[in-house]
Amino acid sequence: MTKKAIVLLSGGLDSTTVLAIAHHEGFELHTLSFDYGQRHQREVDAAKSVARYYKVERQQKVKIDLRAFGRSALTADIAVPHNRSISQMSHDIPITYVPARNTIFLSFALAYAEVMGANDIFIGINAIDYSGYPDCRPAYLEAYEHMANLATKAAIQDEQVFRFRAPLLNMNKAEIIRKGTELGVPYELTWSCYEGGEMACGTCDSCTLRLNGFAEAGREDPIRYVSLVNQPEPVDGLPVADGQKATFSIAVVVSTVDVPCF
Numbered sequence: 461m462t463k464k465a466i467v468l469l470s471g472g473l474d475s476t477t478v479l480a481i482a483h484h485e486g487f488e489l490h491t492l493s494f495d496y497g498q499r500h501q502r503e504v505d506a507a508k509s510v511a512r513y514y515k516v517e518r519q520q521k522v523k524i525d526l527r528a529f530g531r532s533a534l535t536a537d538i539a540v541p542h543n544r545s546i547s548q549m550s551h552d553i554p555i556t557y558v559p560a561r562n563t564i565f566l567s568f569a570l571a572y573a574e575v576m577g578a579n580d581i582f583i584g585i586n587a588i589d590y591s592g593y594p595d596c597r598p599a600y601l602e603a604y605e606h607m608a609n610l611a612t613k614a615a616i617q618d619e620q621v622f623r624f625r626a627p628l629l630n631m632n633k634a635e636i637i638r639k640g641t642e643l644g645v646p647y648e649l650t651w652s653c654y655e656g657g658e659m660a661c662g663t664c665d666s667c668t669l670r671l672n673g674f675a676e677a678g679r680e681d682p683i684r685y686v687s688l689v690n691q692p693e694p695v696d697g698l699p700v701a702d703g704q705k706a707t708f709s710i711a712v713v714v715s716t717v718d719v720p721c722f
């Protein structure tokens with residue numbers, strides 16, 4: 461019997477790469493996505509397209525309302541920061557941090573895994589060069605796994621062992637993109653931007669890190685960015701045309717710092 465995996469899928473670059481890894485490992489895939497009151501539906505739509513691409517066995521979407529608590533630029537009427545350098549981003553826990561989001565998401569994933577009889581739960585967090593997000597650290601994941609194996613009927617009565625898999629935990633964005641490219645990840649279907657809209661903004665923290673990752677990996681980002689449209693003159697190695705694809709030579713700060721979140 462094929463072993464089952466629950467994969468938390470936001471529709472972003474990281475979680476899509478994780479889905480590709482689980483797919484490569486031969487799991488029967490069950491994805492879990494959240495409409496949690498985030499700023500836009502683009503990532504929920506992206507998750508749907510990615511799940512369809514991988515022909516997952518079951519695609520589960522859960523609606524919860526984290527706007528009831530707010531306190532994040534993703535779940536309240538607070539502006540998302542733009543044009544920050546990567547060193548500025550890694551200074552403090554950013555306003556885009558959503559209180560306890562990974563704990564909430566993993567709890568849903570654990571319940572889903574218990575029902576489905578899945579031992580493996582995949583999440584696309586990473587912790588490299590970044591200490592801001594408390595719920596993206598190895599110690600957090602270990603503690604969560606320990607809790608899960610104490611807290612469920614399946615673990616106690618049926619001796620099911622839950623494993624929380626975070627294959628990107630020690631990778632930076634460029635390494636993630638290289639790995640994903642190797643696995644044929646359809647990055648054109650993914651959405652990383654904190655803003656909605658037709659094209660990614662290119663200047664929010666998430667876009668900056670993504671662009672930086674592609675630049676470092678020496679790969680072309682197949683999605684389109686507003687900030688790269690209507691650039692004045694063609695210059696060798698720089699993106700020029702209206703609505704064209706981003707290239708790896710865009711002028712963003714190069715660093716290995718990464719946003720470690722799902």
Ligand SMILES: [Zn+2]
Nearest residue numbers: 653661664667
């Ligand atoms: Zn953006």
